[in-house]
Structure formats: structure tokens, C-alpha cells
Amino acid sequence: MLHIPKHKLLSLLEHASGSWQVFCPSRQGPTVNFGWFEGMVDPDLIPVNSCKGAFLPQTEELFTYRGTPETGLSLAAGVDEQKPVLVFFARPCDARAFTLLDRVFLEGEYADDRYKNRRARSVVVTVGCKSPLDTCFCTAFGIGPDSKAGSDVFVYDDGTSLYFEPLTEEGAGFVSSHSAYLTEGGTPVSVMEELRRAELPLAGRISVEGMAEALDSMFDDPVWEKMSARCRGCGACTYLCPTCHCFSVFDAPRGVRGKRYRSWDSCQFSDFMLMAGGHNPRPTRKERVRQRFMHKFNYSVKRQGDYLCVGCGRCIRACSVGLHAASALFDLKEAGRCKGC
Amino acid sequence: MSLDWQPKIVGFTCNWCSYAGADLAGTSRMSYPASVRIIRVPCSGRINPVFVIRAFQRGADGVLVAGCHPGDCHYSTGNMYARRRFQVARRFMEYLGMDPARLEIHWISASEGQKFQEVIRNMTDRIRAMGPNRKMREIL
């Protein structure tokens, strides 16, 4: 396998950033966050945020306009970087999440042009998850520290070197174009073994078996009221989630010029569904929290055939009042069981 | 920095004192740099510090907040609130990294046309030396 000493990684990325827009984790004070490469990279810690921003930026400019209805309008499409996107050090859960986002943005009748453009020419380099956190439960969704779904290159980290395993044609292309930085030889067998054997203590407490079906009859279950009572209505869970993808579109007019943007939005915000006439179909926390989990564990299974959750645990770490996918799955299971008895 | 670069200064002035002071500078033909653009509000107590941030966001190089001298407010107490608000808000803006010289707060009475002139001249000189503001500024 091709490999590179860890301390030389930065020079590889600096080279890569010549022809790629690199999205990777870097240390920001006490935490590690995903973001556009600015000369720093941190392969060790699991980032606070997910890397969905590589293809679905929190805020992106759709187009600019100029003129007035009286004088006529001219439009110019938002600047789309010419360089393809390289996601570096995604985690297996993140990579898997990309495949879920693809179903939303690429499949069906309409494809989202801007997502498609970024995604089409991209390469996702995933690092095997050597030290999963106490909040990780990807195995509950059939993912694991060595899962390859959604990745173009898989990287094994043996502590001193990084071993590159190309999985796709694009991945192979990326590796070969950086062969100058890589040395051939060896297979990180012990790392591979370690990843295979890794156990996630949380996953043992969670089972999604039959969850989608159980939820079919739980829309009016009192459990929603109980679960949502503590929700503070912020968007931390949805914004850090690798699979949440809601956005809103709005203008920023400045005199005779202006821009149209789209930005992430969150179903947990009280006015997410607020209509111009003042009606709000999801007026309370209960409806909003229910929407979030029904979407993840029921609607998406019906629509796209998969849970919209990869067990990354980010919502667990993000929520200040302990309302997250794991607690929800646990509580819903309990409630579902009680229904049966 | 080009010497004829003209900074953009947004001036919030109360109607009764400082706007009238600026009028007096005009009727007395006291010239000053064409840097300032005035927004008239009834009282300095109407000036929300958030307006200042908005001005910097949209491209102001400096912001002037002006009202009646404390004790002379047309509404008796408006400038007293303004004084407290801007004492803390200005410190906070500086804490966020805004250059202190870009926000000035002055008490300018209706009879102080000359003071208005001096304030604009001095402020313009200082900001001209610093160059355009880039902090908090949006790119269009």
C-alpha cells in the first residue's frame, strides 16, 4: 500500500490544494473542526462538525443581480470554484452520509445543480476510525470504523504513517497524482484488524431493528410530548448532523444590486414552517422534535430506503439537554414496546 | 492610500441640537470634507448601537453619533441613555477589534456649527490616515 509519514501530510495537502479545494479537519483552539484547508490539518480527533459543508456549504451564493424592474434585470450565477472538492479525513460515518445526501440532491426528478457540480468531480478520502468516542454508534446502522461506503480512498493510520487504499477510479487518480509524496510498501494489518474489532459501547444500547415500522403507528404517541419537553429549540443537532440538509433561500438586496443566497435551515427552529399568512403547521416543540426523528427514522426509510442517521454521535455531543438520536431511539423503543404490551 | 480618498462617514444626529449644529455650519459656510452623510433622528436616545454595526457592515469607514449636551436634551433625558449605551457599546466594539477612531460620539449643540466642522475635519483626517475600514464589512 502507498503510505506517507504523518509529518509529511501537510506538504501533500499543500500540493493538493493547488488543484483541489480541500476540506479537512483542523484544530481550532480546544476543538477540531472541518473547514476549508488553511495550512493545517488534524487527522486524530473526530471533528465537532460534519463535513457536509464541503458539498452543501452553510451559506452559498446562488447568483447576483443588478438593475430594477424598470431598467431591467441582469443575473450572474454565483461564483463556482473551478477546482474540484477534496474531502480529506472524512470519517466512515461522514462518507456514508454523503451517499444519503446524494439520494436527496442527485436522485429523482430534479438534481441540485450546485451540489451536483461539487460532488461530481470530488474525491472523498476517509480515515479509519481508530478511537471512536463514547458517543459513537455507527455500528447500529451497519457502518463501522472501517466502512468504505461513500469513500474514494481509505486511509489507515498506524500512528506514524498513513496508508492509502484507493477504492474508486477517482480515488486511484488522486493517489497516483500525489505519488511523489507516497512510498510503496507494507500493509497496516494490525490497524485493519484493530478497526475490524473495534467495539462501540453505545451501539450495544441502541437497536434500530423494526424502528421504521414501529413509528408508523406512533405519530400521536405521548412519547413525543415527553421527549420534546426539554428541547430548547436550537439548531445545534441539525446543523452538526451529517445527514440533515434543509436550507432556505433568500435575497440580500443592496440598492440596485443584490445577491440570492441559500443557507442551512433547521426544522427545530420555531419559524421553520411559518407561512407568510402567519400559520405555523408545527407550532410547538412537540411537532418539531417529532418531525426531526420521524424524518430520520421513518419518512426517509420509506422514501429513500434508509435511515437518515449514521450514528456519528454529533448530536449527542452537541445537545446541551441530552435530546439526541441515541436517546430518541432509546425512548421510542421503550414507547413502542409499551404499545405492544 | 490616495490622498484624495474620501472616507465614508455615517453621522447619526439628533434633530434638535446636532442636526441644527450641522445646519448652522452650513448657513455659516464653514467648509469641511465631503465625507459625512447625515441621518436625522429625533434624539440621540433613538440611536441603536446596532445601527453603528450595520453601517460598518455596509461599508462605512467611520460613524459619528451626535446629540445634545447632557442636560440640554430636548426630551430631557434621551442623551443620558445614549451616553450609557454608547459607553458600553463602544467599548465592546473595540473589544471585537473595531478601531476606536472609527466611532466617535460628540455632544454638539445647535449653536456649535464650528464644533461640527471641527469634528468632521478631525475625524476625516484620522480615518483618512487609517484607510478604508475592512472590519465587519461585507463584500458585495
Add this chain to the structure above:
Amino acid sequence: MNDLREQLREAVASAFSQGRVRSFVCLEKGFYPFASIPAILHSGSEADRVQLGLSDAPLLAKYLLDAPKPAGIVVRQCDALGVSRLIRDRRVKREDLYIVSVSCPGVVDTAKIPVSPYQITALENAGDALLVHTALGRTELPWASVLLDRCLSCVSGSASPDADVVLEGEKEKLPAPVDYSGIDKVEHMTPDERYAMWEKEFAKCIRCFACRNACPACSCRKCSLDLAEPEWLSPAVTLPEQFMFHFTRAYHVAGRCVGCGECERACPVGLPLMKLNRKFTRDIETLFGVDDARIPRDVEVLGTFLPDDPEEFC
């Protein structure tokens, strides 16, 4: 300890049985056994759920907004200040509340315990130390090193006297002056350094509003930052807008912040929000001679003035 929990449970149960409350805001065991979560009880039969919340306790005051009234609440001093804030802001009425106040030795932050929560079998407060029991044995950690940040500048570990029930147990062991050294550090930077620092911090912000939603001083029915017209804040998450957001949020709680730090605890990306809030708090204290600006007063500091306030404008 357990004794205090038992007293608390009884207080909650009797509040329901005496018809004093229709709901009770308290803490209960969360998904992780050592992380407490907020609970809103609706009958005395649920009183068994009540926990003191020795670790990771979220602050509860804001749940009073929606809890059916009359509503009971269990408060430590930090939460008592939040409740007082809501009362001064007229978002809840004191007569609609049934306050059970408990003394507090500080709340453990399990994130500061270098042991996986799955391994912890029990946590024990042993005076100056926290004893962490695991299957493998016992780890002893200095008490101050495992507390939530907010406990390090605690107003008082005593129970709040303005309560309907006062439960005294162990009290805060740490003298707790507010630490302004972080603010001094920022103040000593040049404007450009400060700007660069905040730019970096604000770039992390994902505008999830966790800070605002957790804050007992941010209780507007509808936040002005959510309005489409006038657009105080654009939904575009760009740096200039981040400055607008963080300026406005901090300015709106200036002189009203109770210093509980729940914003910082709620922030999922770890922004040092108290560095913003405390800047205002300290300036207000020094400029206007306010004793401890964290304590809610009948008249807001920025909603009043003295004719001889310091004059620095000319």
C-alpha cells in the same frame, strides 16, 4: 446527599398533593446515567424522577416560560438568578412559581473526568475531591478540576432565601470571584489582533442559536434576529453577519446577563461566549458603580442613568 434528594422528592410530591403546582421543572437521569437532563413533571406520581443533578446539570429557569402555571422549579443559586431575571423581565410572575431552592457544592462536569462514562459505576463527593468509581477501582480527582465552568465563579452555594422551600445541604467550597483574566488578555491585544481572534472564533459559529435559546436573559417571545423585516440579521452566515449576531446577542444581555454561562455550555462548537458577556458585565460595574451586575435589579442598568455618570464624550 441522598437525604437531600429524598427531601427534594418529598417537596415536589407535596407541592403537587397540596395543589401548589400544576407542573414541576426539575432534573432527572438522562440517557447517560451521570448526565442530568431537564424534566417537566405533571403529577406527584412522577416525583421519583427528581434528581439533584450532581453532574452535567443544565439550567432550568427558561423552562418556566412554557410550564403550566403554577409551576414549581428546583433551583441552585445560578438558576435562581435566571428565575429572578425572568421575573424582572416580566416573563413569569413570582406568584405563579413555587421555588424549591437547594444549596450546592458545585456541579461535576463529566467531560472533565478522564474516564469513559460507560466505566463509571458511581460518583462520590468526598470533600475536596471527586471519587470516580469504576469496575477497576477508584480514581480521585481534585474537586475544583471537575466542576462545570459556571461553578468556578459561583454567586453563592447557599440556597436562595427568596424561595418557598429551602433545602440546605452541602455548599460551594470554592471562593468564587469572577475571573476576568481572559478579558484582560483580549483587552491587551491590538485592535487588529482582537479582530483576528474574534474572526476566527466567529468563523466556527454555525448560527444554531443554542446560546440564545439557553440564555435566561434571552426570553423574547420572538427574537428580533429572527425577523425578516426589518432584517437586523441576515440568514447568510458570513463573517460580517456573525459580528452583527454576536454583537447584538451580547448587547441585548448587557447588564442583564446573570453570568450562568449556560450559553457557553450549550454552544456545540465551543465559542468563548462568556468572554463577550463578561466584558459588558465588567464595564458596567466599573463605569456605573454597579456592585455585582449579575444580580438582576428592578431597573436595568442601561435603562437608567445618573446625571453625573462618567462623561467621556465631548
Add this chain to the structure above:
Amino acid sequence: MIRIGVFVCWCGSNIAGTVDVGKVAEESAKMPGVVHVEQNKYTCSDPGQDSIRKAIKEHRLDRVVVAACSPRMHEMTFRKCAASAGLNQYLVEMANIREHCSWVHSDMSVATPKAVDIVRRAVAKVKRSVPLFPSTIPVEKRALVIGGGIAGIQAALDIAEAGYEVTIVEREPTIGGRMAQLDKTFPTLDCSSCILTPKMVDAASHPGIRILTCSEVEDISGYVGNFQVRLRKRARSIDEARCTACGICISKCPTSRDSEFNMGLGTRKAIYMPFPQAVPNKPTIDREICRHFTEGKCGICQKVCPSGAVDFSQEDQVLNEKFGAVVAATGATQFSVEAYGEYGYGRYPDVITGLELERLISSTGPTDGKIRRPSDGRIPRTVVFIKCVGSRDENKGYPYCSKACCMYTAKHAILLKEKIPGASAYVFYMDVRAGGKDYEEFYQRSQEIGTRYVRGRVSRIYPLDGKLIVQGEDTLLGQRVEVEADLVVLAAAMVPQIDAPEMARKLGISYNQYGFFSEAHPKLRPVETNTAGVFLAGTCQGPKDIPETVAQASAAAVKVISLFAKSELTTNPNVASVDESLCSGCLWCMNVCPYKAIEEKIITERAGKETVTRSVASVNTGLCQGCGACTVACRDGAMNLLGFTNEQILAEVEALCL
């Protein structure tokens, strides 16, 4: 669809000389919403205004921007012009390209783009303007005068003479106030009573004036033209209609106490008239000491009253009345000179205050006008006057100058010499302030007759052999002075009534750090307060002498009269306005409002399936003066200021920064 017309004025060469008006017009035409632009030589002239009217009609303009001079100059002109063309006058905005542009710049290449920016600001603002409608409020044409001293009497007489009803509320049993206690007045030395009592009688007999004595204001609500006032008329225990003021009751009453009117230098009965010329001329029973009330005994007065006017069962009356204007004439009181321990007031009976001396000089006083020492009744030969007791002294009193003391001390010195020929007078002073018509001459006169003015403070007074030894320093000569005095008179400062702050709160007006009521503007609105419809007269606003007091009282009366001359009041529509859907009801806005114009309002609304009530802020548009301080106090963004809305100001900022 918004259709803005922009009218760019040349103002002859005033604007066109420095600003390329054509260019401004051209740029204005490109601004969003602008459908019509024209230039005028003089837009404010008749033809200029005609062209605006014509354009409004022809181009169906719904907003107008006039780029010309300062709005402080011609905003009203163009508003009226637009209104005459059927456009709501608040849809007119001015762009000040003269005072703020052409007159302060000389370079056309600089002034022109600035003028364009200024127009852009006005366009952006007017786009967000909405029609506003001044509301009219009726005026209750009755005035309330609080305080029946010379200020209140004068104000009441002037208002009543104009044909409006006035009620004087006086808490003492008689009107007359401080002036009634004085003997002579400076600088003319005419007798105080001789000029005051006729006015008191005039007031009492005026058909338009009602006098309520023993009465106080308990509460005031409402706003200009419409004040709701709750008055309490304390029981006098005398049926005023029956009483003939024969005075038998007074002579037979067995109980007495120190007379307030005589500053404690004499006594009065439990049933009493403060002084013989009291108005109304009816006695009052002091229930605190009357034996009928304290012990349940006595009742002599009732027995001796030939007309059966004594009524022990009388109760306080509470009156709720409506007034259109209020004149506060609550007066001042005398500084408590006990603060100056070194002068020995209270310990040495022969150390007295100026007001006490007035009573000793007065022929209606306890000594029938003979100046006698309180201690032994002897006629004093040497009298020391000490000025600035409590005034101009931050340590023991107040820093302000009490204004009248220099002159009344000069008067006392003159009267002393008149009453006791050969007596000598020493005046210890800091400065002599004799600003006023004939005042300096009056002061000179007091010196000419031999009053010795010693510049310096008195450090100590002590008794010795029936005399008071006054030690001080003559700072002009730099030597110690010691005077053996028979009597020492302290010129005590005028200080606000103790309950002045409470009264100010009832009136919704502000007061200064001492407690004197604050006028709306120290120079230009000296009798108005910051609460519309409340005016000030006399010493409640600050130390004054009689001429000044009377002048201010008449000024206040004129303000009331001009208010009443209108059948209804038009309110300024640029007032605060609450978006109830946003208001969280914290009411912090209420605290910052200087006009008490914001009150709590309980609203009921649907929330889901429930009906809930909650409180929100509500603006009384009659009281609101439109300062906008509340808007910044409002975090919710619920409070806005019509004509200067958040939307407008943010749009202006944006327009200027483009």
C-alpha cells in the same frame, strides 16, 4: 407600486452653484421606486410648489422627496404643499443638499456625488414611509393650580381672567403661602400683606376660581388636555357655609400649640385661623391637638358657636376631577439650619432665621411688630446677619445660590434701623448678588445707613453674659472679627419642599438633584415641563424672589390659556408604536420613557387551542413626544417610532453606504 417623485432644487445659485443639479436629477431617476424627477429654480416658491402639486397628480406620485434645504427650514412648507395635492404629508422627505452639502463644499466634483447620496438616503427612507394621521384630542378647559401662594394666585387670576375655570388646591387652611408671612418686600419696602391680601380676596371672589384649602393632590393620570386628578379635601370640622368667622370659638378654645405661621414664635389655638386675613376666612380644627379628638372631651367651640358651624363629624372628601392643564406652584421651604451646629440654632433662642425675623417685624406677628429677642423680649441693639446658610455650601447645604437672601438681608438691615434707631447691623457674607432692577441701589442704601458688611464666614457663636459672641473672619482685611450681638439672623436658603419628588412623580415631571422641578428647556421653555400640559410657576422650579415668581406665574398662565384657546389638540403622529405580536411585555420601555407615556395593557389572544392573556406595552399617543428612547430599550424590536422606524433608519444606513 411605489411611485416616488424627486424634486431637486437649485435654490438659485445656493445649491446649483456647487452641486450639478442636472446630474443629481439624472442619478435620482435611476433609483428604485423613482418615477419622476424634476428641477426647480426655487422649489419653495409658489411656482415651485405648484409644480410639485401638478406632478403628484399627473404622475400619480405616492411619495415625494424634495432635495433642497434643511428640513428644519422647509419641511412644513413641502408637507403642506403635498397635503394640498391630496398626498399624506408624512410621505414627504427632504434631502438636505444645501446646509449639509452645497454650502459647506466648494468643489462641484465632490459636492455632486454627496448630494446624490443624500437624495438616495431620502428615497430609501420615504419608500418605507407610511401615511400618518395626527389624531385630535379634546381639551378640558379647566386648569388645576397646585399651591395657593403668590405664584398659584397669580396664575389662577390670569387664567380665570381669560375666561377659564381654575381650581386652586392648597394644603394649608389658607392661601397666601410664604408671601403672607413676610412683612415688607424689597426693593420698594411696600408691605407684603398690603399687596398680597387684595389678590387673595380677588382670587376668592373671582367667579372662575374655586379654592380648595386643606386639600392635596393624591393622584394624577391622563395627559395634556385630559388629566384625571384625585383630590383629597381634609375635614376642616367647620361648616364653611354656616361659619361667620366671628372668632368666638377661637377665643374660647382651651388648647394651643406653636403657630406655624409665626414660625413657632407664638402660639395658636386648636381651632384657629393661621392669620387674621386668611382666605377663606374660616377657622380650622387641628385634630391632632383638639381635646375633642384626642381625649373625647371638650367641645366648647361647638357650644359657643352662634351659627352651629362646628362639625366634629365632618369627613375627608375625595374628589375626582378632570382638568386640561396643571400649574405646579408648590413653592419651597426653608433650609433646616440645625445643620450648622456652630451657629447654635435651637440651642440659643436668640439665633433665628430670616423668616422668623419677618414675623418679629410684622405687625401681625407675635410681638405686634416690635423686634424683641425671643429669649428675654429685650430690644436688640446689635444684630448679626449671616448669609448663605445652606446655600453655596456643598458640605452642609446645597451648592446653588438661593438668590433672594442677599436682598432680604439688606431689607432686614434697613428695617432694623427703621424700627430700632441706633441699632447696629453686621452682615457676614460671601458675595453680594444684587442683580435685578433697583436691587443694587437697595443694597447700597443698606450700606449707606450704616450696615457693616463683613466678607467672611462665621466660625462660631457662643453666649456670654446675655449676649451672643459671634466669631468670624474678615477675609478682605485678613483679620479675625468678634461681634457682641443681641440677636443673630441666619439667611436660610430656599430649599425644595420635602415631598417635591413625590409630587414630581405624580405629575410625571422630572426634578433636579436637589428636588426642584425641571423645566423643559432652561432657556427656551422655562415654564413648560417635559410633560405636555404641566407648567411651572414660582419657587418649586428654583429659588426666586417675588417679582420673578409672579412673572413666571403669568407666563405659565399664558401657556395654559393658549392651550385652552384651541378647541382640540392635534397630536404629533411621529410617536412610538408597539407591535403587540412581538412585544414580550418586559416593559423596560416604560422605565426609559420621560413622559410616562407607556403603560401596561393586557391583551387576550388565541394560542393554539387556548385563549391566553398577556401584557404588552401600550403607548399613550397623547403623552408620547416621539423621542424614541424606548425603541432602543426594546430588545424584541416591538417598539418602533413612526416616521423614524427601524426599517427606515436601517434603509438609510444602507443607502448611504452603497
